[in-house]
Amino acid sequence: MLAQPEVAGLSEKIYKSACPYNCFDCCSFNVYVKNGKVVKITANPEADFTGGFICKKGQAHVTRMYSPKRLRYPLLKTARGWQRISWPAAYELIAEKINAAKKQYGPTALGVYIGDGGAGILKGVAKIFLAHLGGYTDFTGSICWGAGIEATKRDFGAALSHHPDDIANAKTIVLWGRNPLETNLHLVPYLKKAQQKGSKIYLVDPRVSASSKIADIHLKIKPGADWALAAACAHYCLRNHKVEHNFLHQHLADPSGILPYLESLSPTDYRHLLEAAGVSADMVAELAQDLYHGPSSCYLGYGPQQYKSGGLNIRAINLLWAITGNIGIKGGGVNYANHVNIGLFDFSFAQPKTAPQIREMQLGNFAAEIHSASPPLQLLFISGANPAVQLPDSANVKRALAEIPFKVCLEHFLTDTANLCELVLPVTYFTEEEDIIISNMWNSSLKYVNKCVKPLAECKAEFTIFQELAKLLGLSQYPTSSAREWLKKATTKLATYGLNFTTLLQQGYLDSPLQKQVPWNDRQFATPDGKFQAFDKEELRQKLTDYKANSANEQDKIKLLTVHWRDQINSQLPFPLPQLDRPLLYLHPAAAEKFGVTDGSRALATANGNSLEVIVVVTDKASPFAAHMRQGYCNNTGGPVNILTPAGITDIGNQAIFNETSIMLLPLTAADTPWP
Numbered sequence: 091m092l093a094q095p096e097v098a099g100l101s102e103k104i105y106k107s108a109c110p111y112n113c114f115d116c117c118s119f120n121v122y123v124k125n126g127k128v129v130k131i132t133a134n135p136e137a138d139f140t141g142g143f144i145c146k147k148g149q150a151h152v153t154r155m156y157s158p159k160r161l162r163y164p165l166l167k168t169a170r171g172w173q174r175i176s177w178p179a180a181y182e183l184i185a186e187k188i189n190a191a192k193k194q195y196g197p198t199a200l201g202v203y204i205g206d207g208g209a210g211i212l213k214g215v216a217k218i219f220l221a222h223l224g225g226y227t228d229f230t231g232s233i234c235w236g237a238g239i240e241a242t243k244r245d246f247g248a249a250l251s252h253h254p255d256d257i258a259n260a261k262t263i264v265l266w267g268r269n270p271l272e273t274n275l276h277l278v279p280y281l282k283k284a285q286q287k288g289s290k291i292y293l294v295d296p297r298v299s300a301s302s303k304i305a306d307i308h309l310k311i312k313p314g315a316d317w318a319l320a321a322a323c324a325h326y327c328l329r330n331h332k333v334e335h336n337f338l339h340q341h342l343a344d345p346s347g348i349l350p351y352l353e354s355l356s357p358t359d360y361r362h363l364l365e366a367a368g369v370s371a372d373m374v375a376e377l378a379q380d381l382y383h384g385p386s387s388c389y390l391g392y393g394p395q396q397y398k399s400g401g402l403n404i405r406a407i408n409l410l411w412a413i414t415g416n417i418g419i420k421g422g423g424v425n426y427a428n429h430v431n432i433g434l435f436d437f438s439f440a441q442p443k444t445a446p447q448i449r450e451m452q453l454g455n456f457a458a459e460i461h462s463a464s465p466p467l468q469l470l471f472i473s474g475a476n477p478a479v480q481l482p483d484s485a486n487v488k489r490a491l492a493e494i495p496f497k498v499c500l501e502h503f504l505t506d507t508a509n510l511c512e513l514v515l516p517v518t519y520f521t522e523e524e525d526i527i528i529s530n531m532w533n534s535s536l537k538y539v540n541k542c543v544k545p546l547a548e549c550k551a552e553f554t555i556f557q558e559l560a561k562l563l564g565l566s567q568y569p570t571s572s573a574r575e576w577l578k579k580a581t582t583k584l585a586t587y588g589l590n591f592t593t594l595l596q597q598g599y600l601d602s603p604l605q606k607q608v609p610w611n612d613r614q615f616a617t618p619d620g621k622f623q624a625f626d627k628e629e630l631r632q633k634l635t636d637y638k639a640n641s642a643n644e645q646d647k648i649k650l651l652t653v654h655w656r657d658q659i660n661s662q663l664p665f666p667l668p669q670l671d672r673p674l675l676y677l678h679p680a681a682a683e684k685f686g687v688t689d690g691s692r693a694l695a696t697a698n699g700n701s702l703e704v705i706v707v708v709t710d711k712a713s714p715f716a717a718h719m720r721q722g723y724c725n726n727t728g729g730p731v732n733i734l735t736p737a738g739i740t741d742i743g744n745q746a747i748f749n750e751t752s753i754m755l756l757p758l759t760a761a762d763t764p765w766p
Contacts (some may be wrong), residue, residue, distance in 0.1 A: 101124070101251075102122045102124045102540075102564070103122070103123045103124075103341060104120050104121065104123075104127065105120070105121045105123060105521075105540040105542040106118070106119070106120065106121075106134060106538060106540055106598025106599070107119040107120075107121045107131075107520065107521065107537070107538075107539050107540055107542065107598070107721065108209075108520075108527045108537030108538070108539055108598075108599070109144070109147075109148050109151075109209075109520075109527075110208040110209040110210060110515065110520040110527060110539075110630070111147060111148075111209070111659045111662070112206040112207070112209065112659055112660065113147075113273070113274075113529075113531075113659060114270075114274035114276075114277070114529065114531045114532040115139070115145075115274060115276045115277075115529070115532065115533070116139075116527060116528065116529035116531070116532070116533060116535070116537065117139075117140045117144045117145075117148055117276070118133065118134035118136075118137030118138075118139075118140045118207070118535070118537055118598060118599050119132070119133065119134055119148065119702070120132050120133065120134045120135075121133050121521055121540070121542045123542050123543055126543055126544065127156075127543060128151075128152050128155060128156075128521050128542060128543055129152065130152060131144070131148060131149060131151050131152055132144065132149075133148075134598060134599070135193035136598075137535070137537075137598065137599045138533070138535055138599065138601055139254060139276055139533040139535060140276060141276055141279055143422055145275050145656075146656060146657065146664075146665075147658070147659065147664045148664060150664035151519075151520075151521070151664070152543050152584065153519060153664070154502075154519075154664050155519045155546070156546075157503075159503055159504070160502055160516075160546065161501060161502060161503060161504065161514060161516035161517075161549070162516055162546060162547035162548060162549065163516060163547060163548050164176070164179075164180040164513070164514070164515050164516065164517075164548070165504075165514045166179075166180070166183070166513055167513070172504075172514075176546065177418050177558075178548070180513060180515060181531055181558060181559055181562050182562075183513065184469075184498060184513070184559060184637060185474045185562050185563055186547050187468070187469050187495075187496045188200060188469060188563065189403045189563075190468075191468035191469050192223065192224070192250070192265045192498075194457065194468075195465035195466065195468060196224075196225070196447070196465060197220070197223055197225035197226060197446070197447055198222035198225055198226060198227050198447060198448075198449040198468060199227075199465050199466065199468040199469065200220055200223065200225075200227065200467075200468070200469050200470075200471075200492075201226060201227035201228070201378060201451075201467045201469065201470040201471070202216045202217055202220055202226055202227070202228060202229070202470070202471045202472075203218065203229045203470060203471070203472045203473070203475055203477060204216060204217070204473050204474055204475065205472075205473070205474040205475025205477075205478035205480070206474060206475075207473075207475055207476070207660075207662060208474050208520060209525055209527045209528075209529075210520070210523075210525035210526065210539065210550070211435055211525060211526050211527075211528070211577075211580060212523075212525050212526075212553045212573060212576060212577070213473065213474055213525075213542075213550075213552060213718070215440075215552055215553050215557075216471050216473055216552065216556055218437065218440050218441065218568075219554075219556040219559065219560055219565075219568065220446070220471075221441060221442050222442045222444040222560060222565045222567060222568045223243070223308055223446075223563070223565070224444075224446060224447060225446040225447030225448055225449075226446065226448060226449075227448075227449045227450075227451060227463070227467055228448055228449070228450055228451070228453075229450075229451050229453050229456070229459075230450045230451065230452065230744060231453040231743075231744035231745055231746070232453065232743065232745045232746070233428065233453055233454070233481060233572055233745070233746045233748075234392050234396070234745075234766050235395060235426075235745070236395075236401075236740070236743035236744055236745030237395040237396075237400030237401040237404065237740035237742055237743035237745040238390065238392070238394070238395035238400065238401075238404045238743070239426075239429075239743060240401060240743030240745075241395070241400075241401045241402075241403075241404035241408065241742060241743065242400075242404065242408065242424075242427065243404045244405065244617075244623055244625075244742070245405055245407070245408045245409070245412075245471060245617075245622055245623050245624075245625075246609075246610065246615050246616065247428060247615045247616025247617040248609070248616040249426060249427040249428065249429045250386065250428060250430055250606070250609040251425040251426070251427065251430075251532065251534075251609065252422075252423045252425055252430035252606075252607065252608055252609060252711065253422065253606070253607045253608075254277070254280050254532070254533060254535070256420060256421060256423075256607050256608060257280045257281065257284050257289075257387055257421070258280070258283060258284050258287065258421075259385060259420040259421030260280065260284060260289055260384070260386060260387035260421035260422070261288070261289060261290065261291070261380075261383070261384050261385055261421065262289065262290050262291075262292070262380040262381060262383075262384065262385075262387070263281065263284060263289050263290070263291045263293075263386070263387050263388075263389070263713055264292045264294060264377075264381075264386065264387070264388045264389070265291065265292065265293045265294065265295075265389050265391070266294045266304065266316070266388055266389065266390050266391065266394065266407060267294060267295060267316065267390060267391035267392070267393040267394040268389045268390060268391030269295070269299040269300060269391060269653075269654070270299070270300045270301055270304075270389070270545055271299070271300040271301045271303065271304065271553060271656075272299065272300050272301070272413050272654065272655065272656040273391070273654050273656075274389075274532060276532075276533075277389070277532065278304065279741070281304060282304065285304070285306075288589055289305060290306050290307070291305045291306050291307075292305060292306070292307050292308075292309060292377060292380075292381060293308045293309070293310075293312070293392075294309045294311060294316070294319065294405060295308070295311075295655075296310060296311055296312060296313045296651065296713035296715065296716055297310075297567070297651070297676075297712055297713045297716070297718055298310075298671050298710070298711035298712075299653075299711075300656070305374070305598075307377075309369055309373060309377070310369050310713065310737060311368050311369060311438060312366065312367060312713075312715045312716075313397075313649045313651060313713065313715055313716040313749060314394075314397040314399065314403070314649075314749060314750070315366050315367040315368060316394040316400070316403035316404075316406065317399060317402050317403050317406045317630070318363045318366035318367035318637070319367040319369060319374070319729050320403075320406035320409070320410045320635075321352060321363050321365075321406055321630055322360065322363040322364055322367060322369070322374045322755035323374055323377055323378040323381065324352050324406070324409060324410050324413050325352050325353065325355050325360055325363070326374050326375055326378040327378050327381070327382060327410075327413050327414055328349065328353035328413065329353060330378075332378060332379060332381075332382035332414065332415050333382070333414065333415070334413070334414060334415025336415075337412060337415050337417065337538070337613075337622075337639060338412075338413065339625075339658060340613070341613045341615075341621055341622055342412055342621060342622045342623075342624060343617075343619055343621040343622065343623050343624065344624040345624075346624070346625075346626040346627045346628065348409070348624045348625060348626065348627040348630065349413070349624065351627040351630070351631070352627075352630075354633045359634060361493060362634060362637060362638055363634070366634075366637045368624065368763070369403040369717065378414075379486065381410065381411070381414040381416065382414045382415070383417070384414065384416050384419075384421065384422060385416060385419050385420060385421030385422045386411070386414065386416045386421070386422060386568060387416070387421055387422055387423055387425065388407065388411060388416075388423070388424045388425065389425050389485075390404065390407065390424060390425065390426040392654075393651070393653070393749065394407075394751045395743070395745065396740075396746075396747060396748045397738065397740070397747065397750055398738065398739070398740060398741060398747055398750050399629075399633060399740075399741055400740040400741065400743070400745060400747070401740055401741045401742035401743055401744075402625065402629050402630070402633060402741055403428065405625040405629075406625070406630070407424060408424050408622075409625065411423070411424045411623055412622050412624070414530075417610055418608065418609070418610035418611045418612070418613050419608065419611070420607075420608055422608075423427075423608070423609065423610075425532075427530060427531055427668055428529070428530060428531060428532060428533070428534055428605075429530055430534050430602050430604045430605050430606075431528045431530065431534060431536060431602050431604065432530070433583070433604065434536070434581065434583050434584060434602070434604065435580050435583070436579075436580060436583060437580055439569070439579045439580075440568075440569050440576065440579075442567050443567065444721050445457075451463070452739060452744060453481065453744075453746055454481075454482065454737060454738060454739045454740075454745060454746030454747065455488040455737050455738070455739060456477065456481050456483070456487050456490060456737070457489065457737060458486075458737065459485050459490075460490035460491075460493055460494065461490060461493070466493070467494050468494070468495055468496065469494070469495070469496045469497070469498070470491075470494050470496075470497045470498070471498050471500070472497060472498070472499045472500070472507060472511065473499075473500040473517075473552055474500075475507070476505045476506060476507045476660070476661045477491070477507055478491065478505075478506040478507040478509075478510055479505070479506045479507070479661045479722065479730040479732065480660060480661055480722075480732070481732060481746065482732050482735035482736060482737050482738065482746050482747065483698065483732070483733075483735060483736055483737040484729070484730040484732040484733040484735070485698075485699075485700055485733045486737070488510065491507075491510050491511075492510070495512075496512050496513070497510065497511035497513070498511060498512070498513045498514075498515060498516045499511040499513070499514045499515070500514075500517045500552055500555065501514055501515070501516070501517065501600070502516070502517060502519065503758045505661070506661075506730065515550070515555060516547070516548060516549040516550070517549055517550065517551065517552055518545045518546075518549045518550060518551045519541055519546070519549075521541075521542040521543055521573070522541060522542070522543055522544065522545040522546065522549065522551070523539070523541055523545075523551040523553070524539060524540065524541045524573045524574060524577065524578075524696070525539040525577070525717075526538055526539065526575070526577055526581070526594070527539055529653075534599045534601060534602035534604070534605035534674075535599050535600060535601050535602060536555060536594060536599065536601075536602060537598065537599050538594045538595050538597075538598050538599065540598075544639065546694055549551035551573070552571075553573050553576070558568075577591060577676060578591045579597065584603075584730070587603030587604075588603070589603060593594070594624065599737065606754055609694050611740075629741075643658065646754060647686075647752040647753060648677075648681055648685075648715070648716060648717050648752065648753060648755065649697070649715060649716035649717070649749070649750075649751065649752055649753075649756050650697070650715075650716065650717050650718070650719065650734060650735075650751045650752070650753045651713075651716050651717070651718040651719075651749050652718070652719050652720070652721035652731055652732070652735070652749070653718050653719070653720065653721060654721060655720050655722070656720075658720075658722055659721050659722075660721065661722040662722075663722070672692070672703050672704055672705050673702070673704055673705070673719055673720065673731060674704065674705050674706075674707050674719065674720065674721070675693070675695060675705070675706055675707065675717050675718075675719050676707045676709055676711070676712045676717060676718050677706055677707070677708055677709070677712055677717050677755075678708075678709070678710060678712040678713060678714040679708055679709075680714045681712070681714060681717065682706065682708045685755040685756075685757070686758050687706045687708075688708065688711070689706060689707060689708035690705065690706065690707075691705075691706050691756070691757060691758070692704070692705055692706070692757075692758040693706050693755050693756060693757050693758055694755070694756040694758055695717075695755055696734075696753060696754045696755075696756065697734040697736075697751050697752065697753040697754070698733065698734055698735060698736045698751070699734075699752035700724055700729075700733040700734060702729055702731065702733060702734055703758070704719070705722055717753065717755070719731055721748075732748070734751055734753060735747075735748055735751050736750075736751065738750070
């Protein structure tokens, strides 16, 4: 669990831990502690997948943990502003609000919004607490990957990925909407090793991301046109007999006839697919043939599913891999998410004996759900999330939050959302609590998180907060055992695989016993009939019809993409933002000329009935068909970027939509707005 070597001449303890950020990599850490304080965080060199290095966001945890802006005491909003109160007073106030809401409206007047701002299997205890109160309102769905998860489940039956080592067997690797140099840094060494052995790497992305540096070919598709590129490649393969007939005949279910439909597309419709995707017939032919002559591996990012047709985008890519015989083979596979560890945890021991009453509301339609709720939501717990910035339709989200009489935010910092709440509770940093972290994205390892130091000031773990609230409210069935005991009970299934919690605790990490080198190698899928499921041809027919009808529309607008950045995780900013009073909007030179703006000038971006002042950056790295902005900007830069993003839900998966926004861009003169 820990050692006490001499490091740089100082007597320090080293604790095993892991990064809690919502990131593909889920790095294993060594946390150095001296005199009761964390002094350094490095990679755990013994751990799998981390590879002996961590990114600068991981290294910055120490600075962030001890930031003077970090919350240290419970804060209550009053007419005089934020006032410090004691924990007993905070608990009494919460209990009073809970009892009043339940008495007047029932348990579903209590709500919970848990995000992924800090990973850990104990982070969801708020739902268990509310279940013991008889029920609650839960905000369901996703703001980043739900459409892709549902698409993967519909096609394969489960969201599983190949072991990272298997990429060495791939002849062709396609980074489809994935930018590992900024969002999945530990995948990069695997890619470079494969490339050195002769693998060919494609990047499919509307813009020139950092990962274009490691790609042999960059297909700069139009935003949201992933369905069109995949369908065009599938048509080429079917017409030119570049298909794996054995897989299609024995292991693929196609009740709607999507394969014959794709094969029989007219030359005109094929041309429309190429136009929609923004690629040439030669590009499609090269990619399609490389996929067929694989093995070919696809690593999907979390951008293609953030369109209205996000589910179709992913299902079309999945079908292309099935057609070309790249499912269930070494060096193949579509790697979107890795839910291999979900079945290892069981919290049934902590649940109440009586099933709770649960009302569900959609994250992507947050404001509308709050406005129409009956009974109205009276109290909302918010943990690990910043919905005032992260959700689409930010202006209406802010108004909806104001309708909820009492909001409790469990946070490290006074975020945009925390500022809108009535009570803010300071929670522990990951180094100050005990937990287990898994990724569910890329690698499959389980990481144990040690309690390295005492909590700062009066900070408390979410686990402790809800346990103490349960005691105050007299919830006799709520488990009173320690966090360590909860973790032991939750991981009893490890014994089935010859592992146990003690091994995880001592080593700091375990590779999942459920991880396969090659998922689906037996061609037995987790679908009802055991076959890979092709999507309905009517979805593609309708999408193609819509494209032909609308391709000439919105010539006075441009798509807006909000993209992930290397040095931040959503709205969590380990480093200060650039010293600008307005966010940067990146435009291709052709788009800048169209809107009459220049590099460094100011402009007004308008959409969704709102406007956001931006500073224009003209660069040929932007897509000619889309502007892009750094996601996660907050109010101190003129307002959340998502005030421009309307509410909405994807075709499947109950996911919020972010990349369908089309903006108008109006130049501003010096007389319109002063420079800082």
